[in-house]
Amino acid sequence: MKTLLFERSLPRFAAARVASALGAGRGAGVGPLRLVDAEPPELPAPDWVRVVPVLSGICGSDLATVDGRSSRYFEDLVSFPFVPGHEVVGTTEDGARVVLEPVLACAARAVDPPCPACREGRTNNCERTAFGHLRPGLQTGYCADTGGGWSAAGLVAHPSQLHAVPDAMGDEAAVLVEPAACAVHAVLSAKVRDGETVAVLGAGTLGLCATAALSHLVAQGRLPAPGALLVGARYPHQRRLAGELGATDALPADQLPRAVRRRSRSLGLGPPQRGGQRLTGGADVVLDCVGSAESIGQALAMVRPRGRVVLIGMPASVHVDLAPLWHREVSLVGAYAYGTEDAPTGAPLRTFDLAMEVVAGSDLGRLVSATYPLERFEEAVAHAGAAGRRGAVKVAFDLRHTHRRPTETKGHPR
Amino acid sequence: MSPRPGFVLEVDRSTPPTLFWHGERFALERLPEGSRVVYAPEPTDPLADPVGAIRHALTHPTGDSAPLPALLRPGMRLTVCFDDISLPLPPMEAPDARQLVIEQVLDMAAEAGVDDVVLVAALALHRRMTEAELRHALGDRVYDAFAPHGLLTQHDAEDPDNLVYLGQTDQGEDVELNKRAATSDLLVYVNINLVAMDGGHKSVATGLASYKSLRHHHNPTTMRHSRSFMDAPASELHSANWRMGRLIAASGVKVFQIETTLNTDTFPKQFAFLQRREWEWSLRDRATYAATAAALDRTPARLARQVFHSIKAPHALTSVQAGEVEAVHAVTTANVWAQQGVEVEGQTDILTMGLPYICPYNVNSIMNPILVACLGLGYFFNLYRGKPLVRQGGVLILHHPTPWEFHPAHHPSYIDFFEQVLSETTDPVRMSEEFEESFATDPWYVHLYRTGHAYHGVHPFYMWYWCAHALEHLGKVIVVGGDPRAVRRMGFAPASTLDDALELARDVVGPSPTLTHLHSPPILMADVR
Numbered sequence: 001m002k003t004l005l006f007e008r009s010l011p012r013f014a015a016a017r018v019a020s021a022l023g024a025g026r027g028a029g030v031g032p033l034r035l036v037d038a039e040p041p042e043l044p045a046p047d048w049v050r051v052v053p054v055l056s057g058i059c060g061s062d063l064a065t066v067d068g069r070s071s072r073y074f075e076d077l078v079s080f081p082f083v084p085g086h087e088v089v090g091t092t093e094d095g096a097r098v099v100l101e102p103v104l105a106c107a108a109r110a111v112d113p114p115c116p117a118c119r120e121g122r123t124n125n126c127e128r129t130a131f132g133h134l135r136p137g138l139q140t141g142y143c144a145d146t147g148g149g150w151s152a153a154g155l156v157a158h159p160s161q162l163h164a165v166p167d168a169m170g171d172e173a174a175v176l177v178e179p180a181a182c183a184v185h186a187v188l189s190a191k192v193r194d195g196e197t198v199a200v201l202g203a204g205t206l207g208l209c210a211t212a213a214l215s216h217l218v219a220q221g222r223l224p225a226p227g228a229l230l231v232g233a234r235y236p237h238q239r240r241l242a243g244e245l246g247a248t249d250a251l252p253a254d255q256l257p258r259a260v261r262r263r264s265r266s267l268g269l270g271p272p273q274r275g276g277q278r279l280t281g282g283a284d285v286v287l288d289c290v291g292s293a294e295s296i297g298q299a300l301a302m303v304r305p306r307g308r309v310v311l312i313g314m315p316a317s318v319h320v321d322l323a324p325l326w327h328r329e330v331s332l333v334g335a336y337a338y339g340t341e342d343a344p345t346g347a348p349l350r351t352f353d354l355a356m357e358v359v360a361g362s363d364l365g366r367l368v369s370a371t372y373p374l375e376r377f378e379e380a381v382a383h384a385g386a387a388g389r390r391g392a393v394k395v396a397f398d399l400r401h402t403h404r405r406p407t408e409t410k411g412h413p414r
Numbered sequence: 415m416s417p418r419p420g421f422v423l424e425v426d427r428s429t430p431p432t433l434f435w436h437g438e439r440f441a442l443e444r445l446p447e448g449s450r451v452v453y454a455p456e457p458t459d460p461l462a463d464p465v466g467a468i469r470h471a472l473t474h475p476t477g478d479s480a481p482l483p484a485l486l487r488p489g490m491r492l493t494v495c496f497d498d499i500s501l502p503l504p505p506m507e508a509p510d511a512r513q514l515v516i517e518q519v520l521d522m523a524a525e526a527g528v529d530d531v532v533l534v535a536a537l538a539l540h541r542r543m544t545e546a547e548l549r550h551a552l553g554d555r556v557y558d559a560f561a562p563h564g565l566l567t568q569h570d571a572e573d574p575d576n577l578v579y580l581g582q583t584d585q586g587e588d589v590e591l592n593k594r595a596a597t598s599d600l601l602v603y604v605n606i607n608l609v610a611m612d613g614g615h616k617s618v619a620t621g622l623a624s625y626k627s628l629r630h631h632h633n634p635t636t637m638r639h640s641r642s643f644m645d646a647p648a649s650e651l652h653s654a655n656w657r658m659g660r661l662i663a664a665s666g667v668k669v670f671q672i673e674t675t676l677n678t679d680t681f682p683k684q685f686a687f688l689q690r691r692e693w694e695w696s697l698r699d700r701a702t703y704a705a706t707a708a709a710l711d712r713t714p715a716r717l718a719r720q721v722f723h724s725i726k727a728p729h730a731l732t733s734v735q736a737g738e739v740e741a742v743h744a745v746t747t748a749n750v751w752a753q754q755g756v757e758v759e760g761q762t763d764i765l766t767m768g769l770p771y772i773c774p775y776n777v778n779s780i781m782n783p784i785l786v787a788c789l790g791l792g793y794f795f796n797l798y799r800g801k802p803l804v805r806q807g808g809v810l811i812l813h814h815p816t817p818w819e820f821h822p823a824h825h826p827s828y829i830d831f832f833e834q835v836l837s838e839t840t841d842p843v844r845m846s847e848e849f850e851e852s853f854a855t856d857p858w859y860v861h862l863y864r865t866g867h868a869y870h871g872v873h874p875f876y877m878w879y880w881c882a883h884a885l886e887h888l889g890k891v892i893v894v895g896g897d898p899r900a901v902r903r904m905g906f907a908p909a910s911t912l913d914d915a916l917e918l919a920r921d922v923v924g925p926s927p928t929l930t931h932l933h934s935p936p937i938l939m940a941d942v943r
Contacts, residue, residue, distance in 0.1 A: 267858045
């Protein structure tokens with residue numbers, strides 16, 4: 001059955017890096033990703049279940065992987081060959097619709113006793129993602145034993161990884177639950193306080209999900225209300241969506257530092273001719289949904305002393321001047337995946353449960369802009385790599401009609 | 415031969431294309447038959463002996479005032495204030511009128527033994543002038559005598575230690591002025607009355623005031639009730655300044671006002687065609703136009719801007735009046751109207767105007783979109799007495815490239831205003847209520863205004879308020895050749911060509927509109943009957 005397989009191949013890895021210089025996602029055609037016929041993966045243990053993907057998203061970390069631009073930090077946390085795809089809505093053998101929580105933590109790995117993080121429900125911080133009865137893999141989609149979402153053959157999942165999808169939630173919405181969960185975790189990690197100014201850098205899927213998550217959690221009384229939620233977005237459709245999802249101001253990306261300065265009434269450093277955009281004060285919280293050297297630098301330039309910068313977008317090896325972080329005592333916080341959240345109000349909750357609420361409440365299914373069959377994976381990945389420029393947000397593989405062109409419905413390729 | 419008065423041409427088949435300014439470029443447009451073109455009067459004769467005329471004015475004052483020498487005595491505090499870089503336009507060839515006047519004032523002060531003299535550039539909330547600009551306005555002799563000793567200052571409306579509160583007018587308007595000027599034994603104000611709006615009590619009450627004072631008349635309500643602010647009796651802007659001026663006088667501040675008028679000799683010889691009526695262009699004018707237009711088409715915008723901003727106008731002094739503020743200003747205003755006034759019969763459905771590269775707030779700087787709006791809807795629209803050139807609900811067509819471009823050092827708050835305020839509202843009242851205060855008190859703008867060369871944080875609001883009367887009056891504003899994004903941000907309609915603009919305008923004013931073109935600069939004032 002059609003499957004996209006990512007193999008360890010240094011020449012192809014190098015070719016992908018070169019090709020990706022032409023644009024994100026261009027590595028798909030020449031890199032280690034290949035379309036193959038494959039059998040479904042074996043069940044690692046009797047309690048595991050098979051999941052046939054329905055929609056499987058392409059996210060920024062997938063693009064980095066396909067383009068050979070992921071950090072080498074992950075080398076020992078993945079196992080080859082693997083089937084990518086961790087944003088998955090699918091069906092189990094008994095016909096239940098589920099979304100996958102892809103982190104392969106102690107429970108999935110049959111590690112007993114579980115690590116300290118998993119004991120506390122912080123599965124995203126699991127210390128055993130390279131151990132147990134599975135080969136290394138921090139998530140489904142990076143592990144040789146589990147399969148992944150970019151496959152018609154399906155994947156295998158531990159019951160702890162599966163969340164039932166409500167009947168009222170469409171597939172397009174459900175495939176956004178995983179990125180929404182990342183956003184929920186990041187927003188909660190930011191520990192926003194009442195009246196604070198929050199700036200969001202980037203308005204791709206993660207930026208928009210973060211905007212929606214913050215707005216929704218505030219509306220539900222789960223978070224104190226910030227004084228302003230300013231979103232810097234490069235493209236007009238992103239600004240429109242950010243506004244609809246709750247941004248106080250959705251601005252072109254280059255205007256965000258000025259809006260933050262105005263909002264925080266801070267001074268600028270350096271002559272205005274040079275931009276004057278290094279601020280003396282700034283936003284209380286900056287959510288960096290890009291993860292590039294440039295965005296981290298911008299975040300550090302627009303956050304107030306003792307403010308928090310939360311990295312949601314997956315960074316790789318970047319060169320960043322940390323002098324402002326040191327001098328201004330900024331907290332640079334990583335926000336990886338999801339687990340259990342200590343919301344400021346109420347009992348701890350699974351991040352995915354909150355994400356389900358956010359997706360349903362904010363109608364995030366609208367963020368799915370295009371779907372492709374697996375056979376057109378090069379186009380799909382290239383589209384995802386140029387999503388903003390091409391007026392799209394989330395691009396996904398549609399495995400409902402694996403061998404047919406997509407129907408004239410929402411999510412048609414552009 | 416005496417200079418010819420202004421003229422209203424009716425366009426017919428034989429009329430050559432009409433020159434439109436287009437920022438740092440020009441366009442020749444063929445106007446529909448029956449259109450009117452309003453031309454400025456030719457420059458009036460200059461004073462034969464400017465220095466002699468100045469000395470005469472100072473020693474033979476107008477109104478209830480003693481001659482200047484009689485007001486000067488040893489041991490007194492004398493402050494000489496003068497108009498800033500915003501006047502005249504373009505900056506005039508040296509020697510500047512301010513230099514000529516101030517040199518005479520200082521000579522008389524020296525003769526009287528006055529040694530406590532300070533010069534103050536009356537900036538209000540404008541940007542501080544550079545050394546080169548001050549030297550040009552005052553001359554090297556004055557600059558070098560005062561600046562090195564800290565005696566040449568620029569009004570700082572945000573310096574609490576150098577402001578003095580004089581009280582409120584009977585309308586509750588706060589009057590807060592430059593302390594040095596207001597506490598001197600004599601305040602001599604030296605103005606250049608380029609247009610009828612300038613001068614009078616506005617010189618001191620605005621030029622030396624703080625935001626606390628200025629907000630009482632620089633607001634949408636006042637601007638909407640200034641019809642026009644070029645016509646003082648019909649201008650609430652002037653009424654407020656006059657109330658403040660009288661309070662200033664009643665507070666014991668002794669003002670000796672010196673006002674000057676210039677003729678409309680606006681461009682140097684190489685641009686002589688800009689001051690001629692097109693059907694009178696000589697072969698040389700045509701050749702110069704063609705060469706200039708072709709060269710500008712190939713010149714990068716930045717370089718073209720530098721070229722134009724290097725132009726110094728051959729403006730010549732036409733009158734000097736000195737003495738009591740109101741009496742002086744009455745004479746000055748009459749002189750301005752005598753030079754610039756043009757009688758125009760009736761209003762028009764469509765008013766067109768080509769906007770040049772310069773306005774009062776972008777000398778040696780960039781004409782950003784807000785200034786384009788201000789020049790067109792604030793200044794040119796208001797160059798009238800009686801009633802506006804364009805009828806209520808009519809259309810104003812501006813010709814200007816309107817780039818989305820700002821000078822970051824001169825106009826930092828304009829950038830934020832354009833990005834953040836105009837994206838929310840173009841309504842002057844709403845923006846004054848929701849945004850003005852935060853811009854006016856923004857510490858970054860205050861810092862840049864005080865220490866750099868930035869206009870005050872509130873200044874872009876004032877520019878937009880200048881447009882308030884026109885915005886209320888007009889049915890549509892169209893910009894020909896402007897950056898569509900910038901034009902739309904301001905609530906105006908972009909058009910690629912004048913024909914397209916006229917097509918859009920007909921949707922508003924009907925299929926057979928009347929059209930009038932304001933052929934300016936040189937500056938003219940329409941006396942609309």
